[in-house]
Amino acid sequence: MSYRDVASRQVLWWACTAVGARMPVAMAPLALVFLMRERPGGYSLGAVLAAAFVIGEIVGAPVLGLRLRHDRARAHLAGGLACGAVGFTGLGALPGAHPAVLCGFAVVAGAAPAAATGGLRTLLTALVPERATAQALSVESMLTAGVWALSPAAVAGLALGVAPRVPLLLAAALMASSVAGLWLLPSAWGGDGADGADGADGGRPTARSLLRLLTGAWPVYVTGAAGLALLGLAELVLPALLEQRGVGVGWSGPLLTGMAVGGGVGGFVHGLRAWPGRLRTRSVVLMAGVALCVTTAALSPGTAGIAAALVVGGALQSAAMLTRNLSLREALPPHALAAGYSVMYAAASAGYAATGSLAGALLRTVAPSTAVLAGVGLTLVLTAVGWWGEVRAAGASPQDAGRAPTVLPGDVRAAASGSVPGPVSGSVSGVPAVAGPEGAAIRGGGDPESGL
Known part of the structure; x- marks a missing residue:
């Protein structure tokens, strides 16, 4: 069990794609405050836009996450990230628009890519051996920490040193780049367990x-x-x-x-x-x-x-x-x-x-x-x-404790690595x-x- 199991070109491409998808999310609340601060009642309006963004995330993540399918992962993620990029572009390009319009852009920017976190995490664990799952999640945690450490300084520097709209336009560009990055990754992740698992027709659940x-x-x-x-x-x-x-x-x-x-x-x-x-x-x-x-x-x-x-x-x-x-x-x-x-x-x-x-x-x-x-x-x-x-x-559920594990076709890789779930x-x-x-x-x- 080592970080060497996670070191691969595909994981590197995944990391670049994840930064493009997540840094805009980390930048958004503070960027919205800076965007509005020079308008009358700007701080309050900025807080409202930040709240609209977070509400979009809270609603969009479960709604869109339930629609994610392992066999069409790239299409689902690309669509959400592209719409999110449009939302950020609208905020950066039209800072003087009516507050209702800006709230709409903020909700889209928060909701549309909200399922990307879950999809990219699932894709990451599919790119590494089963035994390296904990290390892969640790790498993701380090990457996220780096994004959140860098984002406030980047937003403040660009908003104060260049223009208040620049952080949001940068966020749009980063999110658009993550859409392109998806084409360097597998178009789907493993769908082990999807077949015959709880589905009404014996197939997709x-x-x-x-x-x-x-x-x-x-x-x-x-x-x-x-x-x-x-x-x-x-x-x-x-x-x-x-x-x-x-x-x-x-x-x-x-x-x-x-x-x-x-x-x-x-x-x-x-x-x-x-x-x-x-x-x-x-x-x-x-x-x-x-x-x-x-x-x-x-x-x-x-x-x-x-x-x-x-x-x-x-x-x-x-x-x-x-x-x-x-x-x-x-x-x-x-x-x-x-x-x-x-x-x-x-x-x-x-x-x-x-x-x-x-x-x-x-x-x-x-x-x-x-x-x-x-x-x-x-x-x-x-x-x-x-x-x-x-x-x-x-x-x-004590009845499950003594049940012998069944090795399904999707467990072949786990069985080969000695990590089949069960009493081992x-x-x-x-x-x-x-x-x-x-x-x-x-x-x-x-x-x-x-x-x-």
Whole structure:
């Protein structure tokens, strides 16, 4: 198990395509604020446009994710990314348009490419050997951390140094380049498990059966939402917290960059070895660590303490999200993973927005540190609910624990690498393979392909 298994030309092309697809998303909220700040009521309008963009993501990810098909992956992703590029182009080319028109462009820019995250993640895991899944997801985590670390500086520099519309036009160009990059990658990913799995006609699964599978994985989504909620809490309240501590607000950028770099380091370290314990247990421990770091940042009197807490919290949060992605692979059969990742993306975005809204409302009446602590309490409740749901689902399906695994045609590669799901010894992708309820799917269906 090594990062060497991930090093290939196709993964490099995937990384270039993913940067083109994701950097516009990371740039969008701040770019919209800069775009509108010189108009009357500009900051409020910028916030509204950013909210419209996020709402588009939350709605578009599950709706479009449910329509993704492994045999037409390139066409689905290219269409969404192309429409997203049009949305960004409209925002950058028509900054003086009526607010309703700009909101429409923002919704399109957020919603149309929202399923790309899940589709590209599924495609990445199809490009590497089964045993390297954890390393592939770690590479994705490092790439995402780099994008989020670079985006704020790029937006601020271009908006202030060139023109407010330039960041959005750059976002449009990057997203258009990701459409071209798709043609350097396979046109589809493996559809193992799609045939004969829950389909009404014995073939492609129905929308209802797919929705049932995704709904059954709700505990993973809840914990995933809690993870990004803590990240959003730290980002959105940090300027006010610095003011409370008598620190210049200009430190917000470097501190958030440090947190993103910490996330990249956390993703890299997570992929170096196999970690002990059940995924759900590791996730709770990591989330508790992130909550402790955010609490420490809220209570620290100086910049050094806040910086250290955010860097460590970013590393732990990255590892926590990796455990959630691995748990989702256990909870869903392969044909449902792209849709599952899209729903996870929507849930995480909703968690980010909900905690940010809570903190924003509390800032009107309480100190920033108190608002942070309230947000931490909310995320700990979400984490506990998600953990309880996973434990309950695992305990509710003991009949699946002793079932012998069936090796389907799609399992040939896994069988060749010694990683067929089921009661075998050793570990796969950094996750111990064990018999018993832990190996059962969260949905309780006992699908033989639901393990890593």
